Amino acid sequence: MDNLPRKPFAKCVAGIFVCLLTLGTVAAHAESQIDIYPFADEAEERRYKGLIEEFRCPKCLNTNLAGSDAPIAKDLRRTVYRLQVDEGYSNQQISDYLRERYGDFVLYDPPFSAQTWYIWLTPIGLGILALAILARLLGRARKQSPVQLSETDRGRIAALIEEK
Amino acid sequence: MSRASLFVPLGIFISILALGYVGFSLDARDQLPSALLNKPFPEFSATSLLQPEVKITKADLLGRPVLVNVWATWCPTCKSEHEQLMRIAAETNVLMVGIDYKDIPQRALQWLEQYGDPYDYVLDDRDGSLGIELGVYGAPETFLLNAAGEVVYKRVGDINSRIWVNELLPRFQALKIEVRGQSAGSADG
Numbered sequence: 387m388d389n390l391p392r393k394p395f396a397k398c399v400a401g402i403f404v405c406l407l408t409l410g411t412v413a414a415h416a417e418s419q420i421d422i423y424p425f426a427d428e429a430e431e432r433r434y435k436g437l438i439e440e441f442r443c444p445k446c447l448n449t450n451l452a453g454s455d456a457p458i459a460k461d462l463r464r465t466v467y468r469l470q471v472d473e474g475y476s477n478q479q480i481s482d483y484l485r486e487r488y489g490d491f492v493l494y495d496p497p498f499s500a501q502t503w504y505i506w507l508t509p510i511g512l513g514i515l516a517l518a519i520l521a522r523l524l525g526r527a528r529k530q531s532p533v534q535l536s537e538t539d540r541g542r543i544a545a546l547i548e549e550k
Numbered sequence: 551m552s553r554a555s556l557f558v559p560l561g562i563f564i565s566i567l568a569l570g571y572v573g574f575s576l577d578a579r580d581q582l583p584s585a586l587l588n589k590p591f592p593e594f595s596a597t598s599l600l601q602p603e604v605k606i607t608k609a610d611l612l613g614r615p616v617l618v619n620v621w622a623t624w625c626p627t628c629k630s631e632h633e634q635l636m637r638i639a640a641e642t643n644v645l646m647v648g649i650d651y652k653d654i655p656q657r658a659l660q661w662l663e664q665y666g667d668p669y670d671y672v673l674d675d676r677d678g679s680l681g682i683e684l685g686v687y688g689a690p691e692t693f694l695l696n697a698a699g700e701v702v703y704k705r706v707g708d709i710n711s712r713i714w715v716n717e718l719l720p721r722f723q724a725l726k727i728e729v730r731g732q733s734a735g736s737a738d739g
Contacts (some may be wrong), residue, residue, distance in 0.1 A: 445687045457678075478653055491583075
């Protein structure tokens with residue numbers, strides 16, 4: 387009974403929190419769409435938006451081109467637009483263009499290479515290690531012989547069960 | 551289980567801390583490798599800042615080692631490296647090319663007049679398109695090219711006396727750039 391009046395309050399706080407969170411996401415999304423470029427049709431516009439989501443901003447380390455306010459991200463968005471609309475590049479050609487200049491860093495999905503092998507192999511290695519440890523623990527548990535109880539122990543256990 | 555194995559979680563914890571310590575103390579900006587390293591400098595045609603009627607192309611940079619420095623008047627770090635660039639210009643025979651990146655030409659001209667002009671050529675890249683060709687993502691950035699026009703070194707960040715002694719001077723000597731004066735003496739500045 388005592389904590390009953392608190393519950394609507396907690397719900398209210400949770401509601402406000404959810405609202406703020408939603409608002410934050412909407413605002414962040416609105417902010418990322420500041421450049422206005424003309425497109426022939428909606429498919430082209432969707433393709434452009436997909437492309438700028440796909441590449442990482444070289445300056446800001448953890449944001450894509452779409453989400454960054456950095457001047458270089460703005461320049462690269464303009465470059466992507468120019469390559470797509472004016473030059474008629476394919477997605478692969480645009481990706482290659484940016485990679486030739488900014489390296490694998492602009493890709494969120496880096497190719498397997500001499501520099502990136504450990505990113506790809508570490509999780510697999512850790513998985514194998516975890517399986518090996520698990521197998522060893524299971525093997526050890528299986529090998530363990532069951533505990534031999536003496537007659538007195540059996541008697542005490544029976545007495546305890548009885549008592550309950 | 552032996553008593554020693556109780557310390558395994560602590561060991562894992564300490565190694566995670568160590569990894570974090572090393573990871574966060576790395577300068578991420580320095581680590582970003584240039585896609586141009588060991589590749590030919592891209593072909594370009596840019597307007598000279600000092601003589602707007604003159605076009606400068608890659609052909610102007612061939613035949614001798616070149617230091618290409620990307621700078622701008624809006625960049626405070628460029629101001630702090632300017633003195634070192636002036637020293638390099640005075641003490642070596644390397645060809646120095648400045649790229650005035652996303653800048654206002656009048657301000658750039660004023661800057662060169664006020665602080666001195668270490669460059670043999672200054673290229674006007676006010677819209678940053680040459681910068682994109684070079685994979686520039688900030689200023690200052692500096693490239694060292696050999697006589698064949700290949701990028702042998704790239705630095706993101708300022709050229710200071712430490713970089714000069716440890717990274718540029720050995721490469722200058724490898725490229726047989728004549729270094730006059732007391733280059734070691736100018737290093738502790």
